[in-house]
């Protein structure tokens with residue numbers, strides 16, 4: 592792990608709407624993370640997880656608090672600079688797969704490479720290789736709509752990894768996948784996303800993938816309430832399951 596801070600945020604606040612209908616989605620989030628690690632964000636529905644990672648991904652602006660991502664505060668960049676910075680540094684997998692229906696699976700995966708000016712043949716070749724890794728060999732020329740939900744999710748995952756982003760944010764990346772496929776996809780995310788100069792922030796309810804993370808960050812009602820070492824958290828979960836089972 593590198594000493595350079597990947598994420599450093601203090602007192603991050605975000606409110607949607609105003610007046611009586613205002614929703615305080617983030618009420619002062621503090622979090623630090625290093626390159627080389629994977630942090631899993633967990634917490635009840637509505638506690639602010641998606642809001643938080645959308646701000647990390649540069650898709651949403653915060654209302655207050657400090658933020659540095661790899662030393663950069665995205666809010667100090669103008670729109671054009673922020674778009675370029677995001678394209679270069681950030682990958683995201685969201686709950687909606689956001690695949691482009693009019694083009695093939697492999698072209699969808701190649702989008703981040705083509706946007707960065709890579710030659711088409713090279714971009715397609717690299718995308719083909721990654722599709723094979725997520726178990727979609729043979730489906731490259733299909734339209735995304737011809738694929739199942741789980742297959743579309745894997746296309747979205749391949750697209751988010753193809754350009755080797757330094758910061759990868761994932762919102763429930765295994766929600767549409769069966770257990771075995773989820774494990775395989777997480778192995779790939781871990782391998783590609785957790786190199787010494789990269790970071791993965793993962794939102795998940797799926798306890799079966801907690802062991803891929805280094806730390807578990809618990810959120811509740813717009814705040815980080817606890818940060819735990821993933822190994823001890825997984826051990827505690829297993830002990831709790833074992834205790835419930837009749838001897």
Ligand SMILES: Nc1ncnc2c1ncn2[C@@H]1O[C@H](COP(=O)(O)OP(=O)(O)O)[C@@H](O)[C@H]1O
Nearest residue numbers: 607608614616635636637638639640641642643
């Ligand atoms: N675009 C929006 N407009 C208004 N309220 C929103 C919007 N997005 C999220 N919220 C509200 O902000 C809170 C946090 O939402 P979210 O970040 O999606 O939580 P989580 O991902 O943990 O379920 C919730 O109360 C949610 O209803």
Ligand SMILES: [Mg+2]
Nearest residue numbers: 640641642762
């Ligand atoms: Mg969410």
